[in-house]
Amino acid sequence: MKLLVRAELRRLLATRMWSALLLAAAVLGGAMFGAMALVGPENFDPPMPGLDTETGLRAILGILGYTAFVPAAAGAIAATSEHRHHTAAVTFLFAPRRGRVLAAKLATYAVAGLAYGVVLAGSAGAALFTVAAARGISLGMPAGTVLALLARIGVAMMVYVLIGAGMGALIRNQVAALCVVIGYLYVGEPVLMMIPGVNALYPILPGGATAALTDFTYLADAMSDQLGSGTVPLLPPVVGGLVLSAYALTAAAIAVLIPMRRDVT
């Protein structure tokens, strides 16, 4: 197993995608998030509460959480790469126990996802505190709470790499996997939320679980307002994180079980 993880780490680190991913984390966290903080949510269109309020601060952090499609896409690309480039046969020649190969991949991507989350949350935190100091704003929440929220966003990023990887391993076709993962996150789930009755499920859907993990209720509240329904209560953060991980593990488990029987051609 140690050998397999080392092999997968080498496989991942040798691609350009890996450096591009860390760069994306720094750009999203440092540059994009920093720019948003600099402009200030109160100057958005439509205007949102400012950084000196708790609502405003939570909202802007929630927007950062919405970049989870980047690690999800990276996970899907990494997990479908062997199928796309026909290296799966070579890999299974070296390691005929296919479940272990996939487990090693997931372990590797978890480490990579954590690195992405640390860079994203770290650069966003640095940008936020720098901008607040420069603009002379006192943030709407204590620094400790902000840091804890950032850490939760970082963890969410890691889980999203695994969700993408699990779906990728299951679907195998790279383009299809990307369409399903990103399409669900940005089209499928918002549509589901508009269907009366189904929106009660929101807390246990990936988006709702992410919102619980990152304490981001702005979108859910806005949607409930528009639909005139009552506020949908989110799960506690830890449970949200567990639900999110369960999605990743379920996709991965199905992917582990199916390839055992599939012929590799």
Next chain:
Amino acid sequence: MTIEVSRLTKRYGDVTAVRDLSFTVAPGVVTGFLGPNGAGKTTTMRMMTGLVSPTSGTATIGGRPYRKLARPSRTVGAVFDANAFHPGHTARDHLRVYAAMGGYPDSRVTHLLDLLGLAEAADRRIRGFSTGMRQRLNLATAMLGDPRVLLLDEPSNGLDPEGMSWLRGLLRRLADQGRTVLVSSHALSEIQQFVDDVVVIRRGELVAAGPWSRLAGPPLVLITTPDAADLAAALAAGPAAQVEAVSADRLRVRGLDAPSVADLAAARGLRIHELVTENASLEQLFLRLTTDQAATR
């Protein structure tokens, strides 16, 4: 280490790709695995390595199914797809991934890059590699564990004559070291110069298996000579050779090789303008083997 295929069958829905196939592949020789495209060669080799599950029957290597081998890459090296690479990896990256997987040191990677003539291209991205270079990298990957058994699916595809001659030398050396070498091909002409044994299949069924020298049949020589009548008479009088007049100045001789024909002509003072050994094609081989079978039934 012997490969043993026993009553192997693979069905995809209504299509039977491999039917009740049995043969063995011996160590120390190069065995050609011959058949037209779609005959079931690749499917059979994938079943030998556990990539494809047989519908029934078994394939073992040294007495064990591939998936039961303790460290498979130490025992078997196989090459299937000529393009099984991440295009963004360098040759060294690619080998290092699989070296890690098999537990082999980086020095083995460097050694194989040298051995297969890839040292200069080692740190270039595979995207820019020629087919010949990709084939070499495939072989390097298969040889990481210094395996006793090599399975190569159509390795001559895309190789130029120089590459072919290099491959021939490499496979000969590996077989001489006592390894088991199985090489599939759909073109008999490409591998007949370097195979010792052959296994011939068609439509998923065994046609023939055995030493190539026995299956190849008697040599066929085409002669252009102005002394056709005299030469034909001399050849017919000699040891078991069948002579056929193709035209006024051309003869086709079966059962005598080119040097013997030339020596005989020289001894009688007869002129020869052209002497060509006709290589049997896979189609002719099938025709002969199947008519032979029909005759012996």
